[in-house]
Amino acid sequence: MDDRGEGGATARAERRTLLALVAAVLFGLGSAAALTRWSESLRPVAGAPEVADELYLKPETARRLSLNFNGLVADWYWMRSLQYVGRKVLAYEGQLQLDDLSPLKLKVLAPLLEQTTTLDPHFYAAYEYGAVVLPAVDREAAVRLVQKGIDANPREWRLYHQLGYIHWQGGQFKEAARVYEEGAQQSDAPTWMRAMPARLEAEGGDRSLAREMFTRLHNEAGDEQIKELAIKRLAQLRSLDERDAIRRVLAIYRERALRCPESWAAIAPVLSRVPVLRLGPDGAPLDPTDKPYVLTAGGCEVELGLGSEILRQ
């Protein structure tokens, strides 16, 4: 009886000790968390951590230190590049396009992609992303990056296509034609690469060539964001063609009626005969995102509607 009572008392004491220890752990952690929050509230809010974005290691040093794990470290830098851009995009208030992120001041993007591709020179996704995003930030760095990719993978025709795209975008059509010519000589290069040098020489800044460029960019891209950008740019080109067609109809109407139309209804029968145009129920022509165009300047000019998702630049 006494033993049982003594045993019970010991067990109760044990339980009390256990509970006290659990309570102490919870109390300690809770207090630490509360104190952290309190000390954070005392500190002034820091600005954007630009310093944290700096790279501490040179690409070649990082490659040497990575031992057999260079692929893994390259992945890490690749994801860091995406996070870096993503963070800036989220913090920016306004419209942005993947091929014009210049307002974000992405000064560390080029070194990050340089680091990624030094660690893993066959990382095609990094070159592709650099070819599309970098030119608006630092064109020379973009050319250097993709040229480095070509040096490391001279038989990869898609890299020549990326470099040609950068030169074409910068208006350097001769340089772009030269790169496409080199790319077309690679064994796996598709036949359309062979036609590009001549087209670049002849149609450099034409819309039809732009359409070809963005179609190829869309078809060859592995990154969904780049595909999406190409689709938007193609829709923009289609919309430009549509607006040109509408302007021609408006000009004919003005010539004949000696005034501009008051509404779409006045020219709807003519617009319906233009093959590239689609009309809404009220006779207004629709843009590629199915939003109606609007008449401006007293019906003499056509513009994108307010809700239109077509790129304006």
Add this chain to the structure above:
Amino acid sequence: MSSRERRPNSWRRIMAIARNTFRESVRDKVLYNLVFFVLLLTGAAIFLGDLSAGEEFKIIADLGLSATLLFGVFIAIFVGVGLVYKEIERRTIYSIFSKPVGRGEFLVGKYIGLCLTLLVNLLVMGAGVTLALMYVRRPHNPSVLYVWPALLLIYAELTIITAAALLFSSFSSPSLSALLSFLLFIIGHFSADLKAFAVSLGTQGAKVFFTTLYYLLPNLANYSFITPASYGHAPEPRALATSLLYAVAYNVALLAAASLIFRRRNFK
């Protein structure tokens, strides 16, 4: 007893020690934790892949194979350096050597036992990586299987690290052996730099010294095939065979050196 009669018995004794070492290692819960951690990392790589803009396959292969190598090195070093030390510490080595077991046989048996353990661990980790890759790519995509040649090369590298851990533990304490083995793993990946360094030096003596070092230290860069595997590339059969033969030759040298030292060791 003639040498021909002795040989099969010697092999039987080595295998008996290997079996015991394997059983002992398999019972070690730390190993399960390490393997589980690798599988967890590989699983996590599936989610990480979502942040990689279409590079899921590469991320999973890189992370899975790198984790397999790193944790394999931990297992090889930390189990390897304890193999001999534990027997001395528990004094079970006296009862082993009271039987007709040679010191060399004991070491080779221990080595084979740990290599078997590593093989089983690697097979489990490799299966985990393959399943994760099959999850993100269609199961019948052949590039999923190209992680296996990379795993074979990782295994060859681990056998060298295990032999090195055994060599160091034959004459020094476990902590020093672990440190030396880990340093050898690091230096082994810098072998190409050692050669380049030797070429760039001015004096003939320094050139000879660094060239000798280059050939003496294990050339672990031979086993770096994780990144190509992550692109679904397979190694060239001749390069693969050369790397595997190199591992055999280097392991023979390390085990022979370990046996030489261990034969002279005083356990008192």
